[in-house]
Amino acid sequence: MSGTSEGPTPAADLDRSAVTESDAITARGAEPRSYRSVFTGAPLAMAVVDREGLVVGANLALGDLLGSEPDALTGRIAADLVDLASDARTWHAYREVLRGRPARLRCTRRLKHPDGQPLWAQVTVAPLRGEEPGTVLLSVADISARRELQARLRHLQMHDPVTRLPNRTLFFERLTAALEAEAYGQGGTGRVGLCYLDLDGFKAVNDTLGHRVGDRLLAAVADRLTRCADEAGRGRVSAPLVARLGGDEFALLVEDSTGTEQLADLAEAVLNAVQAPFELLGQRLSVSASIGVVERQAAGTSATALMQAADTTLYWAKADGKARWTLFDPERNAHRMTRQALASTLRPAIDRGEFTLEYQPLVRMEDSRLRGVEALVRWNHPQFGMLTPNRFIGLAEEDGSIVPLGRWVLATACRQARRWQVDHPGEPPIFVSVNVAVRQVWDSDLVADVAAILAETGLAPHLLQLELTESAVMGSAGRPLQALQALSDMGVHIAIDDFGTGYSNLAYLSRLPVSVLKLDGSFVRGFQYEGEGAPPNPADEVVVEAMIQLAHRLGLTVTAECVETSAQAARLRRIGCDTGQGWLYSRPVPPDRISGLLGVRV
Template identity: 85%
Template sequence: MSGTSEGPAPAADLIGPAVTESNEGSSSRTGPHDRPVSDPDATPSSFRSAFDAAPLAMAVVDREGLVTGANPALGDLLGSSPQALAGAVAADLVDLTSDARTWHAYREVLRGRQARLRCTRRLKHPDGHCLWVQVAIAPLPAAERGGVLLSVADISARRELQARLRHLQNHDPVTRLPNRTLFFERLSAALEAEAYEEGTGRIGLCYLDLDGFKAINDTLGHRVGDRLLAAVAERLTRCADEAGYARASTPLVARLGGDEFALLVEDSTGTEQVADLAESVLGALQAPFDISGRRLSVSASIGVVERHAAGTSPTALMQAADTTLYWAKADGKDRWTLFDPERNAHRMTRQALASTLRPAIERGEFVLEYQPLVGMEDGRLRGVEALVRWDHPQFGLLTPNRFIGLAEEDGSIVPLGRWVLATACRQARGWQLAHPDEPPLFVSVNVAVRQVWDSDLVADVAQTLAETGLAPHLLQLELTESAVMGSGGRPQQALQALSDMGVRIAIDDFGTGYSNLAYLSRLPVSVLKLDGSFVKGFQYDGEGIAPNPADEVVVEAMIQLAHRLGLTVTAECVETSAQASRLRRIGCDTGQGWLYSRPVTADRISELLRSPRGQAAVGKS
């Protein structure tokens, strides 16, 4: 032994340099300054004293794997005496044979083919308790008869502390359920190929949110709210335990944050199993909770997803569950809803359209088509309704029902409405100039109520008419019945100003809302457009008998009353000549529908105006 310090050599001198190898070991060799250590019985008394007094449990093991000497610390750790350990198989003492990888590395060290080995083992003490140890094995120099030095450090306290810290990190302190971190660890592990290759290969998830919890939390305080969450967690755990009875595994219950919980079903047997679990959760939450002397009630909205694990990622599964939870809430709460790929595709398309709507207006992706409005008496073209289409680069030509609602929600209906108004008026003026010998066509443009509130519609119309040169009486603005009836203030003032300007105001889809004809006398309305549902009642069967004559009576009464109020009437959705004949007989003024023409391009309207028979040829389009 070299060195100048007095007293026994430290344990590090007996072991050698610090070990950095993993369980696989490494190819590093003992350095030139390593202290030689051999059989304690064959070493000087100073080494023997240091070996026996060392707090680190150690033993010298020969090339055959037998203990040739052990210190008292190892005896105490293993519940034996150093003498009793002599001759024992070292690998059995510290469980080096439990896995093939470690056992192979240990034999390589004994044979001198591997520098050293370090591993962690769980041992059972003779008195019954278990302990965690870190085992290190380093070779002894051949000059000292070879063999290896075995050292064993008790790390049980450290492991227990790490376990407690991990439990705190991965469990919710309020409910003691696994938290979001642990939930995603389990979910990610369940979606790895090795986890489902031998099972059903399916996975299920119930993602729930408590209905009414926020009100309780806000009014009674977070302390009561936390107790309620803990009580809910107990019921969810009970549901999971019952669902896991006699099955391979019990669903994992986790609190993801706030009042959101998840129940993960690994190795699911199908949709029915996960749906049954969701149903049991709803039933478990029906009974009131007794919290701090109060009886509190909450329900849950649950999104249910069940699918093949292959090809599914944690992100995709949670997105589907979150979407389905939203559906459950939107459908009325206190229910579970199953994920529907078709409904989700529609939602994704809707989101894609909403995100690109405003830029599409700027890029000029919208076009107009025009549907003829025909005089019932002579069948001649009187006007056209401008219908906007979105020529989407991905989804093709989209009709208004696909995007007008989105435009009204985000306010882009205002710039879109301005573009439609200007384009339609410019086109109507173009037809008038191109066919000066024909009565000019009026153009009808749909207006959303938000256009009245969020913009100066009167100024927009005035500016458009001035720029295009179109006469005001050749412009008709259509508003829905529900938007006009009962509205006062700014909308009514705007309609009056537009009417005073000479613009015609039409009520679209009349008969589906208030149907208050008396109220119409106080509004500046000049045209009623009967909803197509009334006209469909005019259908005739093969024998020429009307299936629902009551519809004709109602429509005739509305037309007569409208005429008494000075209004004209347009019938929508006219599809057969029989319908047209009956509408003509009861006095309807104009008609619109596929009998006359589908919506067509502006060029097609121009062709109709140039036809030999004039505008009467519209019915052949």
């Protein structure tokens, strides 16, 4: 009877505690004939083995188990009968027992039954008391049924009951094992790939048709994914592992990946397979999938890191429009990580004083003199350096930190405007323009904040201008409109920033407390000459002139943004634009630079 150890050989159990009387059959205090009768007829397969490891006697049960007469086993090497010498650890433990140490060996072995069927056996070797030192009792218990039950239970534990695919637990086991094998160069490419997919619109199926149809759809998707994996594995060592991770999320793991092209081909095949209509319980259903694809060297990564990258890439696929696959992009991920880092440190940065203001001149077109300034916030980040508003204002609006940040900007700008007024009493005071986000109007008492800051700094209300974007102001009702009206009644000027990019409803402006329009820079950039010496495009000028004239009829003044050349300034001046702002006059500068522009032509 041949025997083999289980896969990676299970560790032998060598118990060095004293062996009790129940650990072995002993002849102490018993008649020899009675002992022989019990030993021979016992249902447990047993053999007595001498200190040399040879079988002294075997019972009928062991003979039946090994397919031999008990007498024929006498003199045989016991270790060969039950495969105890196949691994060093078990062999050493066995020899310890034979040397008379007060210990017991227990191990599991996969043997072959005489009928050719595999047999799982638990082998126990223990000292036989009352006999010559080194004599041991070897017993063999057939545990095949128990092992089969354990295997069935593990299969149930490790597989999804709906799709019968490996579940999240088994998937992570395989992924971890694959990464370890690839990282240590155990005969593979050293790379691993992953397609992480989510069904688009699956919730609607569950909500409208019920979970029974939803489960059938998941099972059908699983079948198609399995076929895709089998096709992808044709001609290779193994096919990708398909698993259901939960809900409508699936994953395909490619061990020994050959590169991104292999993963891209697999993702494309999966997309096509999932998009084909399903016929389920008399229903014709159509769904699509979004897939995040990651492929990389196994060395230096972990299962957690790989899944995080796949989850991020799946999010990109959904954000980009769904029904597509997206490959992991380290640069895009770095930007996302930077964005997260900025978001997590925004509020503390306000308390730490990491923000500063620069000011860009607003110049009166008719005489090129400084009329006011726009306050522009900058973040002097300790890690990423000086950041412009487009890097963090959107984040501040999302998490609500725009409220304390906006309050700080407003107070700082008003304080600076008042300081210029005090330091230059002989010059006409300039106004300061501050950008305000809609969330500041909704999430704080902007009117009270402005009133308190003006009172604290001593700045006159007419020297403060608040800028809101066109899309934020147009259609304002309720609290935002009430706030704007209250600020206007207070004497504060309200300006619409980037005008012309949204609704452009000038008639609606007559019902809003707005006093200034800031034309979006795209209109001014349209004033560029088409070639040296060539005339400008008259259509651009007609549009801007019409907007200016309508604004003036409504009692509004107009500021042009992005004025970069003297030719643009001349044309804006000719058609009646009131104020200009742009690099022709100055870039945003620190407060002390503004002091030098007071009272002079810019």
